[in-house]
Amino acid sequence: MTDLAQYIPAHRAKLRYIKDRLATVSITAGGTGVLLAILLIFFYLLYEVLPLFGSAEVEPGVQHDWAGEAPALLYVEEQGEVGLSVSAGGEAQFFRVEDASVISRRDLAAGHAPVTVIARDSAEGRLLALGHGDGEVTLARHDYRVTYPDDGRLITPSLNRLYADQVLRLGSGAVRALAVSDSNNGLLLVADLDGAGLRGLRYNREENFLTGEVTLEEEVLQLPSLAGQTAALYLGAGQRWLYRLDRAGYVTVLDISRVGDDGVVPIVATEPLFEGGGPLATSAMLLGNISLLAASEKGELAQYFMVRDAQGGNRLNRVRSFDTDGAIATQLLPEHRRKGFLLIGRQGELQLFHTTAHRRLYAAPLGIEGAAVAAIAPRGDALVAVSGGVLGQWQVHNEHPDVSWSALWDEVWYESYDEPAYIWQSSASNNDFEPKYSFAPLAFGTLKAAFYTMLLAAPLAICGAIYTAYFMAPALRRKIKPVIELMEALPTVILGFLAGLWLAPFIEDKLTGIFTLLVFMPVGILLFAYAFSRLPLSLRSRVPTGWDAALLMPVVVLIGYLSFALNDPMELTLFGGDMRLWITRELGISFDQRNSLVVGIAMGMAVIPTIFSIAEDAIFSVPQHLSDGSLALGATPWQTLVGVVLPTASPGIFSGLMIGLGRAVGETMIVLMATGNTPIMDANIFEGMRTLSANIAVEVPEAEVDSTHYRVLFLAAFVLFLFTFVFNTIAELVRQRLRSKYGSL
Template sequence: MNDLASETMTASSKSLGLDFNTPALQRKRRIRAFKDRLARWCVSVGGMAVLGAITLIFFYLAYIVFPMFQGADLEAREPVQPAWLADAGAPLLMAVEEQNEVGMRLDARGQVQFFNAQDMSLMSAVTLPLPAGTQIVSVGRDQPGSNRVAVGLSNGQVMVFEHRYAVTYPNDVRVISPSLAYPFGETPITLDEQGAALDHIAVSLNSGTLMLTGSTGRDLHVLSLGREENMMTGEVTLSEERIALAQIAEPIKELLIDPRHQWLYVINGRATADVFSLRTKELNGRYKLLADGGTEVTHASTLLGGISLMIGDSKGGIQQWFMVRDEDGKQLLKSIRSFQMGNSPITQILPEERRKGFIALDASGQLGVFHSTAHRTLLVQSVSDGAASQIAMSPRADQILVQANGQLQGWTLDNPHPEVSWSSLWSKVWYENYDQPDYIWQSTSANTDAEPKLSLAPLAFGTLKAAFYAMLLAAPLAIAAAIYTAYFMAPAMRGKIKPVIELMEALPTVILGFFAGLFLAPYVEGHLPGIFSLLIFTPVGILLAGFAWSRLPESIRLMVPDGWEAALLIPVILLVGFVSLSMSGHLEVWLFDGNMRAWLSNDLGIPFDQRNALVVGLAMGFAVIPNIYSIAEDAVFSVPKSLTFGSLALGATPWQTLTRVVILTASPGIFSAVMIGMGRAVGETMIVLMATGNTAIMDMNIFEGLRTLAANVAVEMPESAVGGTHYRVLFLSALVLLSFTFVMNTLAELVRQRLRVKYASL
């Protein structure tokens, strides 16, 4: 077919005396064909490169995020049966120091062995200065990280000591020297004056006051011990105060003291907890810990910070409890969440010293690794063939020592990101010191005891909230302006208006954010009635001006060139704005007693922040308008004039032609403009960073602040430790933002294609 056409063209050209096959023209056609192929190849490679880059970004974000959702891993070292262990008594307590090099072991005879935590060789042994004829019958540990231990003796006395580890570097070699210290003296403290054996003991030191409590059968003994040291002489003075509390009717199984010395928890034999207020010396209440009457409490411990109680039972369950306030303001002990490890009784629960995680050991030799806030069971693994005698965990929570069957065995625990779970990221979580579950983002706190609050829900909500209010302002104005300039406005005026609006897109968003934060936010706060009057009366004023214009004599209306009527609205809008803002103070006095902000907060109960969603909507809407306007205007202007002229020729009015022909034909482009504007609003960073209070709350109130995913990444990424949980959660925020944009763009493209097919016949 092409050959026939070429022959026909050649014959025709020859008949006219023209030659299209000269060497120069052939060379020109070859060069043009080469350029076409090169352009096609470059466009294809560029498009594939963009797709490949986006795909690589997605997989890189997923690569950073994925390790957070992996469980823990426990790796065993070879068990060791040291010779010194055969002469030692039954273990009551074991611990490992910070560097995982020295272990400590305490037995019932008061002997403390310090040993190498790697090869289990004995380093030194110290005997506690116990009174003659006494032995240790109970052990209590202070808060994680304190290394403070109280031992209850068979004669009703208590001895408090600390195991310490001095680090020196002789000849640039690290040497750890373990020792014992007695901050309250080597003389035992009498807790039970009758001399009965202390079955259980608890200890807590707060601001120089040592709180000791012990039990002898059903009798409860509480002693507050103050310690003052003379800075000149070094002399230590002790003061004692005995606290009388109601006696317990059932045998006592566990004693726990709140580190702030506010509560004393007494776990008794009927699986109930008696909570005493140490400040009022009264019983707060008795709480049933286990619903099943056949289940018993086998062990209890506190988490880091001492707020949460972890209760282990005889059927392998572990429950978390802490004090919360009810509607009347009274504090009650509340069950928060539960874990199930197996079917064997829980024999030991050890909290981590730097996180809200813990490990548990049951009677069958299984060890479980858990995290309370994330409500996550990370690992359940057997560490001994039978019941283990004692376990210890290092301060870094990466090494575990187990004594079982006359052997010591070290285990390496890999558990880098226990704080993250689907529930902690997207569901309500009941945090310590909160009265109910809530969505909270608070990645840092003033102390290390606080729970990590890494909920992405308020950030995603803030992102959508900011985009919603921005689009609420930008979309109607931009689309209406695009339709008017493309369909009604005179070409000469359109040539001036369209570049000016598109030029707004070049304005840096940091300038808009700076302006919104430092000027617009305080101005809106001081002129709230004027702002709302402006939003209400501007469209009313435009409609009234249009109505008045239509009632003017035709001779006057014809004086304005066709398509230039919009210029007459400029003084109308300026006049409405000036009157509205000028009357703001008078309206505030007449309607709101001179303070609209106080009226909103006090009378309507609507909180008001100076940097709020209204300011964000105004500033970000101004930034989004050029994007939507430019694309929508091109879509409307690109509608073939033949469709418009044909509709008008058939008798349709210009308005009917606009609504039934032009807008429908341009709807794919208008929809794309709105989606692109939505994507711009969702990904905006600087405006929401500077124009909001950056408060991560979930409230649709237009007068409340917000925090978006993009702004959160910008603020906190420089402060996060590379590879840490906080760092990876920020990458997860970026992945959520990218996925949201991808899904929105995909849906937008599908809708656009359907609209294009539907209205292609117009």
């Protein structure tokens, strides 16, 4: 018996030890696994984001002898395999980029006076305009047909005359500068003729809807006489603005969409291009023909476009300048699909810039002698240049030029905007779109949603937790607490669905009742409490201790019913029958049906159970002897609550608040369904927002894998990750300080 008595306790102790070790190992492994998973998420996001901030690289390829005439214009098709060279005399030849071999030749000046100038319609366009010595203009378009015979790619180039049956003559003098724009509405030609100045012709297209026949109606533009020697002419998008640059470094902008009282096209602006003065070195129009790029002989490089001024007119605005390290440009090459461009310097420099990101991406010698004529492939991945009888090739690695710190977080002056702004607009329907990747409205929307959510949820949850844990009767607490915690299991997609389809229209229709409820509910509860305290003790004692809150339920229901029942009469009396319209007209506050108020209420319902449960457990877990001791020393229950219970439970209450805030920051479905999802920076409670999490959910399925847009969305996820990490770290530090301060109570 003695041996058995000794064996059983030893056996149980060993079993207890094994269980303890297993629990320790399991908990440690679980915690380590959680930390490892968080680290893996961090490094994966970082892996996807880092390429955004990589530098551009240019790798030289093989050089070949150039047997043809020196080109005045170069073009490379999308695959980077076939190029087009047009000489100053109008001889065009297609060639293979890999070995400079000639595919075909054609003399574009055949049958016409000598070519004096060659122009293109845009940076990405394939329309060529040749100005001749007799004032005539000929147009040609080059195209590239791609076929796959025998599983091999074959690119067949073609060069076709346009408007061959139409004589496009602007005058009798030689064409010194030329601009062309061909759109669905018609053809527009503007030239500077030797001895005659500016001349313009517009050919409006008229289509017969019955026969489908298209005719051209000629319209002569009366352009003013301008001083100075014209260096370049450009037509802006929509065929409205004409930019005339002279060699002295001045620009004149004309509005060719209208005429003055004298029948002459009006001048909108005439001003110097460069702050430091100096003659014009070269110029170009950026993708989309909205922005003008101009470089001076002193190395200054700037971007300009038209904006609307405070008086309702238009002016040419210097948007940004670029640091060229003193390089004097001989050619500016806008990219075909992005708002970037290349600079070819007089000393053989090559520099890459992006306008929206406002940064220089690359700067190095081109590695070819003499002044070069270059072309960038439409994909922006290949560069071809001819100089000194040599054809050079370069591979350009510049995947993500759109992103910079200023583009993400600072105000950016985007094309067609009147002033710098924080804008998120990642895609559009046209190819010359300028992506706008500002995180500021998304971060603001995230904080705005969290603020209005916590404004509603924090007071209700904390006050409810205090009453439930400290004042409520145990029997009632056992019923109330599980019901509130059960709300946490409600899917947020259901809350978002109800908020978007029911709550938002209800608030819009009962807006007066909502504000009446917000005012009368606390006032009514306080009045009821005061009236109850004035009742005789014999009546008050009939209510069991801790059941006082049950008396408030009829009061809350009555006040809610009266608030919404009186909505229409009060709205008619106070706001002329429409409070929403009154807010917009009288207060100047815009109102959207799906707004921050809806989000605050819906997300508050999702966050309240979390904060309540944690805070209530923290308050209820305060040792009873602390409260008893305080009460025994003469403190009232409220003094005990404020001086003893709440400080002791403060770490847990603060943890609940931070967890609730974290859920509000990361919430997706409610924000997605209950707001207009518009990325705007407006603190107005009646306006919507777009949060970082909702933006990721909306746009990731449509983003091209490994594109700039795709990686920027991962960057948004990384920012959200860091945001929650920093907040949780700060919360933990505060919690530990509260614990060390009040843990000795």
